[in-house]
Amino acid sequence: MGCPLGVLSAFGLLLAVGLMLSCVRAAPTLAEQGSCQQYTNKTCEECLKNVTCLWCSSSKRCMDYPVRNILPPSSLCELSSARWGVCWVNFEALIITMSVVGGTILLALVVCCCCCCRKKKSRKPDKDDERAARERDQRRVRQEERRAEMKSRHDEIRKKYGLFKEENPYAKFENN
DSSP states (O other), rough: OHHHHHHHHHHHHHHHHHHHHOOOOOOOOOHHHOGGGTTTTTTTHHHHHHHHEEEEEETTTEEEEETTSSSSSTOOTTTTEESEEEEEHHHHHHHHHHHHHHHHHHHHHHHHHHHHHHHHHHHHHHHHHHHHHHHHHHHHHHHHHHHHHHHEEEEEEHHHTTTTOOSSSGGGGGGO
16 A cells, blocks of 8 residues: 555656646746736747746637636636646646645645554553453463362262262273
């Protein structure tokens, strides 16, 4: 179970690093930035050279990223058409990927915590387990004592009535 989680985590990490590296580029100067509207009906790459711009591939529009919202509203551009940072990842895929990576990391943390707690608990027996083991041993000793007492009582009764078992049951058939 550890291997698939590790592969998914590694994939997610590589994806995140790839996104970060492709997004990191020299920040354009104020003169180069201009307004995002001037890149409308041009290419996505040209629009996204300015990190404050958002490209909508369905309408081929370049617009200022709505910084007040985490995600662009659907009235501005649908998530499946919105691009920011890189042209090859839309917001929908980004949300799904980050959810999967985040869920995988959370699941891995929960599994690790459960395993650590279980190992810690199994290392030292608690007081209840020790008490139960002592009581079990005491009951076993008492049972053996009662069994020995009952055997001696039964042997006395057998002797009294002549039913005591001989050591060799075939001894009475031997010829002297």
